[in-house]
Amino acid sequence: MTCAELEILLCDYVDGTLRGAEKSALESHLAGCSACTELAKEVAAATAFIERVAPAEPPAELLTRIFHELPSVRPAAEKRSWWRKLYGGWVGVLQPRYVMGMAMTVLSFSMIAKFAGIDMRQLRPSDLDPVKIWAGIDDRTHRAWDRTVKYYENLRVVIEVQSRLKEWSDQDAGGTAQGPGGSRQAAGSGQKQQAGTNEKKK
Amino acid sequence: MATVAIPAAKWNWVPPYQTARTANSLDADAQLVERCLNGQDAAWEDLVKLHTRRVYSICYRFTNSDAEAQDLTQDVFMRVFKNLKSFRSGEGLFVVWLTRLTRNLLIDHYRRTRLERATESLEDQAKTLEETTAMLARTDGMLAGREASEVLQSALQKLSPELRETVILRDLEELEYREIAQVLNVPEGTVKSRLNRGRAELARVLKRWKVRV
Numbered sequence: 538m539t540c541a542e543l544e545i546l547l548c549d550y551v552d553g554t555l556r557g558a559e560k561s562a563l564e565s566h567l568a569g570c571s572a573c574t575e576l577a578k579e580v581a582a583a584t585a586f587i588e589r590v591a592p593a594e595p596p597a598e599l600l601t602r603i604f605h606e607l608p609s610v611r612p613a614a615e616k617r618s619w620w621r622k623l624y625g626g627w628v629g630v631l632q633p634r635y636v637m638g639m640a641m642t643v644l645s646f647s648m649i650a651k652f653a654g655i656d657m658r659q660l661r662p663s664d665l666d667p668v669k670i671w672a673g674i675d676d677r678t679h680r681a682w683d684r685t686v687k688y689y690e691n692l693r694v695v696i697e698v699q700s701r702l703k704e705w706s707d708q709d710a711g712g713t714a715q716g717p718g719g720s721r722q723a724a725g726s727g728q729k730q731q732a733g734t735n736e737k738k739k
Numbered sequence: 740m741a742t743v744a745i746p747a748a749k750w751n752w753v754p755p756y757q758t759a760r761t762a763n764s765l766d767a768d769a770q771l772v773e774r775c776l777n778g779q780d781a782a783w784e785d786l787v788k789l790h791t792r793r794v795y796s797i798c799y800r801f802t803n804s805d806a807e808a809q810d811l812t813q814d815v816f817m818r819v820f821k822n823l824k825s826f827r828s829g830e831g832l833f834v835v836w837l838t839r840l841t842r843n844l845l846i847d848h849y850r851r852t853r854l855e856r857a858t859e860s861l862e863d864q865a866k867t868l869e870e871t872t873a874m875l876a877r878t879d880g881m882l883a884g885r886e887a888s889e890v891l892q893s894a895l896q897k898l899s900p901e902l903r904e905t906v907i908l909r910d911l912e913e914l915e916y917r918e919i920a921q922v923l924n925v926p927e928g929t930v931k932s933r934l935n936r937g938r939a940e941l942a943r944v945l946k947r948w949k950v951r952v
Contacts, residue, residue: 545932579938592911602813604784
């Protein structure tokens with residue numbers, strides 16, 4: 538047996554699992570090789586010391602840390618009871634932003650329903666007919682538009698602005714109808730007026 | 740014929756790793772993994788509880804730092820959570836798969852923190868040596884239990900990473916040679932050779948520190 542072969546078998550020898558011819562050959566080699574004898578002593582000494590060593594125990598909080606980090610794992614002690622699950626399920630929904638959102642949604646639907654002419658207090662299945670709803674919305678839209686136009690046209694300021702615009706457009710229309718001759722006429726009357734003044738001076 | 744002064748008790752000693760992990764525990768691992776893959780939270784809880792000690796122990800022995808060991812253990816289980824689908828029970832034991840994952844993470848961490856270790860102050864090293872010397876004087880060099888554990892921690896840091904991880908996996912975590920070979924991805928003969936060199940180096944360090952072995 539060579540030193541290299543002994544190095545491989547030494548582990549089994551120290552473990553106590555080496556038997557028969559291999560064990561005899563190893564012991565014969567050890568008897569004649571001081572280097573391997575020294576190695577065997579050191580190996581045996583180290584294993585004897587390690588046997589006396591207390592195991593390394595993880596701190597108790599490590600499990601909690603790991604459970605906290607793992608995405609979907611929580612220890613049984615932290616599992617919630619049925620009432621907490623029920624309550625916990627609504628905790629997210631009861632946040633102010635969700636409550637406000639829900640309130641706005643209800644308000645929007647109620648406004649649409651009112652605008653469509655649906656009376657929620659006396660709602661019947663026939664009221665939910667799409668044709669009827671569409672006809673109601675169309676009718677309401679036209680009515681609302683007409684009412685808005687009427688209101689707008691009845692405003693005092695609108696009437697004044699419209700009448701002023703009408704005057705200006707009438708004036709422009711009159712001036713345009715007279716055309717270039719009108720200008721000449723105006724020029725002619727100006728000449729007549731100047732001649733009259735000269736006669737007075739004489 | 741000259742005899743080697745190896746403790747006689749060693750020859751009839753049955754290593755605990757030959758009996759520790761029975762067929763039942765292996766079946767339990769396989770079933771747990773199956774239940775985890777089926778999305779059962781309780782199975783994840785059991786899996787973590789069952790293997791935290793092993794993962795923490797490997798990390799602590801390798802890094803010699805409780806804080807780093809806790810962080811690394813947490814990282815290991817995060818990786819297990821993400822990559823458990825890649826584990827196939829027919830291709831090997833879960834323990835081997837988990838230990839390989841832990842070891843790879845430790846090696847990454849070792850390379851990443853190389854610079855920090857190089858700049859570790861001599862003051863810290865002197866303090867550790869002083870504490871060890873005081874402990875040995877108090878116990879007359881015959882250590883056991885937690886005190887032996889502390890000295891072993893310091894001694895393991897003197898070994899190269901290859902020898903250290905082999906000693907940890909065999910002598911502290913009690914894996915079989917075949918399993919260690921799978922974890923380290925080296926032949927079984929290499930494992931045994933590293934183990935002998937690691938143990939011998941450890942014994943020399945303890946002898947220098949006047950620890951009775």
